[in-house]
Amino acid sequence: NAGVTQTPKFRVLKTGQSMTLLCAQDMNHEYMYWYRQDPGMGLRLIHYSVGEGTTAKGEVPDGYNVSRLKKQNFLLGLESAAPSQTSVYFCASRPLGQGADEQYFGPGTRLTVT
Amino acid sequence: GEDVEQSLFLSVREGDSSVINCTYTDSSSTYLYWYKQEPGAGLQLLTYIFSNMDMKQDQRLTVLLNKKDKHLSLRIADTQTGDSAIYFCAERTGANNLFFGTGTRLTVIP
Numbered sequence: 001n002a003g004v005t006q007t008p009k010f011r012v013l014k015t016g017q018s019m020t021l022l023c024a025q026d027m028n029h030e031y032m033y034w035y036r037q038d039p040g041m042g043l044r045l046i047h048y049s050v051g052e053g054t055t056a057k058g059e060v061p062d063g064y065n066v067s068r069l070k071k072q073n074f075l076l077g078l079e080s081a082a083p084s085q086t087s088v089y090f091c092a093s094r095p096l097g098q099g100a101d102e103q104y105f106g107p108g109t110r111l112t113v114t
Numbered sequence: 115g116e117d118v119e120q121s122l123f124l125s126v127r128e129g130d131s132s133v134i135n136c137t138y139t140d141s142s143s144t145y146l147y148w149y150k151q152e153p154g155a156g157l158q159l160l161t162y163i164f165s166n167m168d169m170k171q172d173q174r175l176t177v178l179l180n181k182k183d184k185h186l187s188l189r190i191a192d193t194q195t196g197d198s199a200i201y202f203c204a205e206r207t208g209a210n211n212l213f214f215g216t217g218t219r220l221t222v223i224p
Contacts (some may be wrong), residue, residue, distance in 0.1 A: 042202060042214030090156055105156030
């Protein structure tokens with residue numbers, strides 16, 4: 001199993017450009033998440049999905065959109081990038097169930113908006 | 115979001131014990147977690163504790179939870195250079211509500 005993979009690993013955008021980050025998991029997990037990580041701050045939840053075709057807002061959703069057309073993929077879109085969106089973006093997934101339910105993280109995408 | 119706080123840096127000598135502390139604010143937490151992040155990598159779950167437990171031990175790792183003071187700690191015994199990383203505590207308050215602390219950068223001095 002590859003686990004959780006993210007594409008691309010790095011990207012530089014100009015203000016106003018758009019892009020889509022792809023997250024893929026091969027563990028048949030129901031839940032998927034997008035976080036951003038900024039210096040001196042913990043991870044903050046942008047959007048999440050509890051299953052194919054469903055999405056929900058997290059703590060910091062403004063400026064982002066997501067789609068979960070297939071169970072294994074969770075896309076994060078920036079329609080008009082801003083310098084404040086310079087960050088490291090992490091995707092995570094977890095199975096449906098009770099208990100501690102560990103989230104499995106991808107390696108991250110480092111995005112710079114100039 | 116919830117307020118989860120950690121000190122930013124900790125340095126220890128190889129072979130000593132490391133203690134990383136975390137405080138949180140939400141008394142309805144169900145689980146509390148410790149994640150490790152190595153350079154250029156995603157977060158990896160180290161251990162977790164259910165909120166009705168006081169202590170959990172897993173090989174070199176000991177987690178202590180003081181629910182009254184909302185204080186969580188991670189002790190790493192016999193710290194090795196491979197333990198150098200950023201450690202995040204996180205509290206879970208609902209099915210999809212996982213709040214992370216700022217992370218503590220642990221540096222192990224050979």
